[in-house]
Structure formats: structure tokens, C-alpha cells
Amino acid sequence: MIRCAALLLVLSAGLARAQPAPGDKDDAKALMQSGVRLLEAKDYRGALAVFKDAYTRFPSAKILLNIGTTLVLLDRKVEAANAYQRYLDSPDTDPAKAKDVRAALADLDKVVGRLEITVTPTDGEVQVNDGEWQPAASVTLVRLPGGPFTIRARKDKFQAEAKSASITIGEKAAVVINLVALPEDKAVFVGPPGPTGPAPDLAITLPGGPEARSALGGVALAHLDIPRGGAAARVGISYDVSSALQVQGTALLGPTYGAYAGARFAFLDGKLRPFLAAGMPVFFSDGARVGVRGAGGAELEITPRFSLLAELGAEVMLNPEDDILNAAFIPAVGIGGRL
Numbered sequence: 001m002i003r004c005a006a007l008l009l010v011l012s013a014g015l016a017r018a019q020p021a022p023g024d025k026d027d028a029k030a031l032m033q034s035g036v037r038l039l040e041a042k043d044y045r046g047a048l049a050v051f052k053d054a055y056t057r058f059p060s061a062k063i064l065l066n067i068g069t070t071l072v073l074l075d076r077k078v079e080a081a082n083a084y085q086r087y088l089d090s091p092d093t094d095p096a097k098a099k100d101v102r103a104a105l106a107d108l109d110k111v112v113g114r115l116e117i118t119v120t121p122t123d124g125e126v127q128v129n130d131g132e133w134q135p136a137a138s139v140t141l142v143r144l145p146g147g148p149f150t151i152r153a154r155k156d157k158f159q160a161e162a163k164s165a166s167i168t169i170g171e172k173a174a175v176v177i178n179l180v181a182l183p184e185d186k187a188v189f190v191g192p193p194g195p196t197g198p199a200p201d202l203a204i205t206l207p208g209g210p211e212a213r214s215a216l217g218g219v220a221l222a223h224l225d226i227p228r229g230g231a232a233a234r235v236g237i238s239y240d241v242s243s244a245l246q247v248q249g250t251a252l253l254g255p256t257y258g259a260y261a262g263a264r265f266a267f268l269d270g271k272l273r274p275f276l277a278a279g280m281p282v283f284f285s286d287g288a289r290v291g292v293r294g295a296g297g298a299e300l301e302i303t304p305r306f307s308l309l310a311e312l313g314a315e316v317m318l319n320p321e322d323d324i325l326n327a328a329f330i331p332a333v334g335i336g337g338r339l
Helices: 002-013 022-040 044-057 061-073 077-089 095-108
Strands: 113-120 125-128 141-144 147-154 161-167 172-178 186-190 201-205 216-225 230-240 245-253 258-266 272-284 288-303 306-317 327-329 332-338
Touching (some): 022 044, 022 061, 044 061, 061 077, 061 095, 077 095, 077 141, 113 125, 147 172, 161 172, 216 245, 216 306, 230 332, 245 272, 258 288, 272 306, 288 332
Parallel strands (some): 113 172
Antiparallel strands (some): 125 147, 147 161, 186 201, 230 245, 245 258, 288 306
16 A cells, blocks of 8 residues: 555656756765656655655755655665655645645554654754754654654753653554753862963863762861860761751760760851850760750861860759859850761
8 A cells, every 4th residue: 555655656756857056966966867767667765765866966855855755665665755755745746746745644553653752942952763963843752663762852051861761553643751950069269370460260060070978078176165164075876867957975084974965957058157056975984974055056077077165055964963153154166077
């Protein structure tokens, strides 16, 4: 049925001959005449090669018509359908022949799959399976044999993407690919001095971004027991649960040993981070002496891996020894680090 429709198309089209541009007239005419002779001699492969050569020299919808018809005669239905579709999409399509082409294409669509391809941005490129890369705007509807397929899309400064699926004969499916722009990180440096002073700052693009803060770190603070003229060290580890919340587990080192578990909440995310802190100190002196601590303070980031800490706090001992105040003002200063 398809072959007969194609032969009728050949007869009605009269094996269309392209009208070449003046500079290519003789070469194009010779190629088309040669292709017709090969087609009449049933050398379809030879005719196809000649028609493709002619189309490369002078892209004309009329030559696409001959290419599509020759592909039908070679029983290469998918390629023939795509050639006919390109003919219909061409700006110089002959309206008088379009009806016959659509009829032939309708027969072909019964034995192929149709795939609509949408790519954003529209000025990207598309590759169907292992074929050539083509402008996305020219590959919006393609025919495929039944079975698996892969569509790839790319564009400069965008992340390339591929989608794979399967299509059945007679099915019409769609693939949508939205390319994502690659980020451009910038760093600033000062150029060498110019003849009249320092050169203006210049921005260049460098890979990577600012050094990230590690979630796991360490902390070392000195607790100043001002009422009794003493001090203790709080040394241990910290972990950032989020950008605002940090938990700590430390040892208390001093005249009396102990441990401290607590947390702090920062209000800002920058070089200077004010915070509120709360925790539970436990001292071991004639048994466990448990207290609670509340404080307010700030962290000043010197580098992403090193910061200074200061807090004003008060501690209340729940079961103090007889000679120990049950409440005291205990400020602390120290450093924080990141791995």
C-alpha cells in the first residue's frame, strides 16, 4: 500500500527537479538528471546518494520530495516519513503536492511511531538516538521505529540532558526537556597598578564557591567564676543541626571535674552571630552536682574554620555543696573550630 502510494506520488510529482540558484544551476541540474536516471533504472541506493548530494548543495523542498520517495522504494519507512515531514515543514513546499505527501505520510504513520519533542530554550540542539545533532526548532516531530529511544538536548552554558523511553508502532508520544543554566561563580581580584594609580577591580569567573562551614567542630571556653575568683575550662565537640541550631558536648576541667551538655540558637547567619545558649553542667564532687546554665553571647567568624566566642551567663546549682553558692554569674570566652 505504501509503495503504491509512493509510486503514485512520483508520477504526480513528475520527479520534481529543484530550481537551483544561478551559481549552482549547472551542477544541481546535472545531479538531479543523474538521480532520475538511476531511479528509472531501479538503482535506488545510487539515486538516494545523488539526491542527498544535490540537497547538500542546494536545500530545496523539491529535492526532499525525491529523497522521501526514494526511501520508500528502499523500504526505509522511518527515514522516508521524516523526509516527507521535512518537506511539509519547508517554507517552499508546493501546495499542489502537499496533499499527496500527506496521504503517503498517513500510510507510513501506520507502521512507525511519532514523537513530539519540545526543548527549552528553543535555540538548543537535539540528537535522536545516535543521529546527528540538529537545531531543536527543526526537530519538533520525528518518526521512530517501534522500541526504545533516547533523546538528547544541549546548549552552551546549560546542563545537557537526555531522556529515554519506548514507543510502539502507531503510537504518538511526547518528550519535554527543559535545560537548566549552569551557575556562574564570580571572584574579585585587584589588578596591577596602572600609570595613574591602582587598576579598578576586575571580576573573573572561577570554579567553586565560598568555603563551606563544616557541621562538626570543636569548642574551648574558659568559664570565669568571678564571685569565688576561680575558673574552669569547657572543652569538647559541637555539631550544627542547622544553620541556626548547634548542640555541644564538653568536659569541664578545673579544680573539680565534670561534663556539660547544651545547645545554642543563633539569630543571624553571617560573620557575627548573636546567640542564646542553655545547658546542664554536672560536677563530680562528693557525688554528682547538677546545675542549669543560661547565657547570651556572640560568635565572630574569623575564617570559615575558626571563630571567637564570648557569652554572659548565669548558673544555678540544683544540689550544691554546703560551701558553694547555689547561683552565680559565670561569663565565658573562648574559640570555636570547624573540621
